[in-house]
Amino acid sequence: MHAVVFPGQGSQTVGMAMDFVRGHAEARAAIDEADTAFGGGLRELLENGPASELARTEITQPAILAASIAIWRVVEPRLPRAPVLFAGHSLGEYAALVAAGGLPLGEAVRLVRRRGALMQEAVPEGEGAMAAVLGLDPAVVTRICAEVDGVVAPANFNSPVQTVIAGRRAAVSLACDRMSAAGAKRVVALDVSAPFHCELMAPAMEKLTPELEAARFTDLRVPVVSNVDAQPYTAAAVARARLREQVCAPVRWVDCVQRLVASGAKLELEVGPGKVLSGLAAKIDRTLGRANVEKLEDLDAALGRAAEACA
DSSP, X not given: OEEEXXXXXXXXXXXXXXXXXXXXXXXXHHHHHHHHXXXXXXXHHHHHOOHHHHTSHHHHHHHHHHXXXXXXXXXXXXXXXXXXXXXXXXXHHHHHHHHTTSSOHHHHHHHHHHXXXXXXXXXXXXXXXXXXXXXXXXXXXXXXXXXSSSSEEXXXXXXXXXXXXXXXXXXXXXXXXXXHHTTOSEEEEOOOSSOOSSGGGHHHHHXXXXXXXXXXXXXXXXXXXXXXXXXXXXXXXXXXXXXXXXXXXXXXXXHHHHHHHHTTOSEEEEESSOSHHHHHHHHHOTTSEEEEESSGGGHHHHHXXXXXXXX
């Protein structure tokens, strides 16, 4: 059996999914659908950039979503069977919901564009920060954050050796110093526009809530694993609630991948730009096979791995 996962923000590149668009009608149709929901111009940005524009949060999120689903539309009918589970990292959970039949692509594009704008607006530029802590136990990272005055907390539990923290700039800086003193191998400040997945995103969560309530969710054909608690869900009402909570809650990616394994998945198939999730899976559980489809040239090998996992 296999599970399919979708990447989050930071995986974007100019030209992503364009080889699929040029070669497959189903990918072109997905990009056209996303472009219409976006209001025009999204395909041009995907194809030609510039990278600086593609890096704007309210552009990045619909762009990665559109590229991931364009690739998925080519992959899906060629798989030997349906995935046992879907999951996605932060933004990627929206792609997972589209793939699972719980949310139309156009609705998802509109939601994530609004989500990106609200997250950007929630904290004035320069007031927030994020940093990746490498080589320190996640429990130690959590404890140090709790001991620091001010707003700082884990935002992404990405692997047993990588935790991202977020919060007010001064509190994040102090926490980083303490992480280094506690034995972290590296502490890397991230070039991000806002401190995602922490309590500072509460204004964005509240403003996104009515948008989620108005969107056309339906029950899922295949369960999606929530970033918030790593539990699979299929109900439309739960999807809405989890996406709301996800704005402020940390991404529990280690637990999500462990859930895939516990559900019987032998292969994690990453669909979309980049290979970040495949790299994280290698650090979380080496028994889990990994494959990714980012380029058209990846397709045959990934389908072969999926067939082996389903045999």
